[in-house]
Amino acid sequence: MDHEADAYRTDLMTITRFVLNEQSKYPDSRGDFTILLSNIVLGCKFVCSAVNKAGLAKLIGLAGETNIQGEEQKKLDVLSNDVFVKAFVSSGRTSVLVSEEDEEATFVESSQRGKYCVVFDPLDGSSNIDCGVSIGTIFGIYTMNHNNEPTTEDVLKPGNEMVAAGYCMYGSSCMLVLSSGTGVHGFTLDPSLGEFILTHPDIKIPTKGNIYSVNEGNAQNWDGPTTKYVERCKYPKDGSPAKSLRYVGSMVADVHRTLLYGGIFLYPADKKSPNGKLRVLYEVFPMAFLMEQAGGQAFTGKKRALDLVPEKIHERSPIFLGSYDDVEEIKALYATEEKN
Numbered sequence: 001m002d003h004e005a006d007a008y009r010t011d012l013m014t015i016t017r018f019v020l021n022e023q024s025k026y027p028d029s030r031g032d033f034t035i036l037l038s039n040i041v042l043g044c045k046f047v048c049s050a051v052n053k054a055g056l057a058k059l060i061g062l063a064g065e066t067n068i069q070g071e072e073q074k075k076l077d078v079l080s081n082d083v084f085v086k087a088f089v090s091s092g093r094t095s096v097l098v099s100e101e102d103e104e105a106t107f108v109e110s111s112q113r114g115k116y117c118v119v120f121d122p123l124d125g126s127s128n129i130d131c132g133v134s135i136g137t138i139f140g141i142y143t144m145n146h147n148n149e150p151t152t153e154d155v156l157k158p159g160n161e162m163v164a165a166g167y168c169m170y171g172s173s174c175m176l177v178l179s180s181g182t183g184v185h186g187f188t189l190d191p192s193l194g195e196f197i198l199t200h201p202d203i204k205i206p207t208k209g210n211i212y213s214v215n216e217g218n219a220q221n222w223d224g225p226t227t228k229y230v231e232r233c234k235y236p237k238d239g240s241p242a243k244s245l246r247y248v249g250s251m252v253a254d255v256h257r258t259l260l261y262g263g264i265f266l267y268p269a270d271k272k273s274p275n276g277k278l279r280v281l282y283e284v285f286p287m288a289f290l291m292e293q294a295g296g297q298a299f300t301g302k303k304r305a306l307d308l309v310p311e312k313i314h315e316r317s318p319i320f321l322g323s324y325d326d327v328e329e330i331k332a333l334y335a336t337e338e339k340n
């Protein structure tokens with residue numbers, strides 16, 4: 001009998017236990033982050049269950065305009081947003097919420113306020129919902145550094161001021177990947193226990209990868225450095241093998257694969273979208289935070305992504321993120337262009 005393997009199987013490191021262990025390293029900590037995180041976990045479990053049932057609901061006729069009770073059926077992304085907003089507000093640990101689904105920021109009323117601000121995309125990759133392809137939730141967390149009335153200024157801060165970030169991927173398994181500034185850790189939902197279990201401790205991205213991930217349908221509108229970079233992925237000059245192309249079209253799935261296998265994910269600027277497509281606060285920053293914590297890099301075409309200072313809550317930015325060496329290459333191409 002393999003006692004060591006058995007001990008591993010019976011000594012489960014749940015996400016709550018993991019965060020409580022981390023918390024115990026800070027004697028002044030009052031458990032606020034643990035409480036906030038447990039509400040994020042609740043939201044993720046709810047969305048995971050709803051996503052799993054989505055196809056079935058359609059099949060048996062529950063989806064559409066109204067359900068069998070004659071009530072209006074909410075779309076999955078709207079439903080996910082409602083669940084997360086309510087979980088954050090009721091946690092009593094948040095003051096400002098910015099969601100991809102809501103045009104304006106939500107300011108929590110004073111009786112329920114707490115020290116955190118959360119920026120999030122409750123269900124990212126919406127074009128993949130109806131065909132059952134992986135989608136996800138992305139979140140980033142800031143702390144309030146004053147006791148005055150909260151404003152949007154509390155979240156219009158560079159990504160390097162985030163205290164934690166993560167995503168949950170609803171795929172063949174449901175996985176929550178989290179960093180609170182001490183490395184990146186992955187937890188997989190055990191559906192029979194209803195618990196996220198630490199399965200990927202201290203994730204490090206390979207220094208160089210052999211996959212590039214981009215929507216090549218936009219190639220005719222790319223700028224010089226992006227065009228040159230992708231050309232090099234396909235026709236390397238140094239005799240190395242060409243990189244493989246993988247593109248799901250769900251940021252969480254594409255970034256998750258990049259984190260585990262290495263390589264680069266690009267959503268560049270193009271002539272039609274000079275600021276790219278992805279949103280700074282709840283797509284670019286959290287993923288850039290995770291990449292750096294895992295030993296990779298995230299670059300906008302001009303600067304380190306986490307050094308951007310957003311002026312609007314739904315601002316967009318081009319993004320190149322992934323393995324350290326691969327991002328170095330695209331940085332060099334932009335630097336050369338700037339000189340010419």
Ligand code: FDP
Pocket residue numbers: 124125126127128215249250251252254277278279283
């Ligand atoms: P979606 O439009 O399906 O919601 O920002 C949203 C996002 O998906 C990302 O998840 C994804 O990486 C990107 O857009 C895909 O954009 P393209 O369809 O333009 O490739």
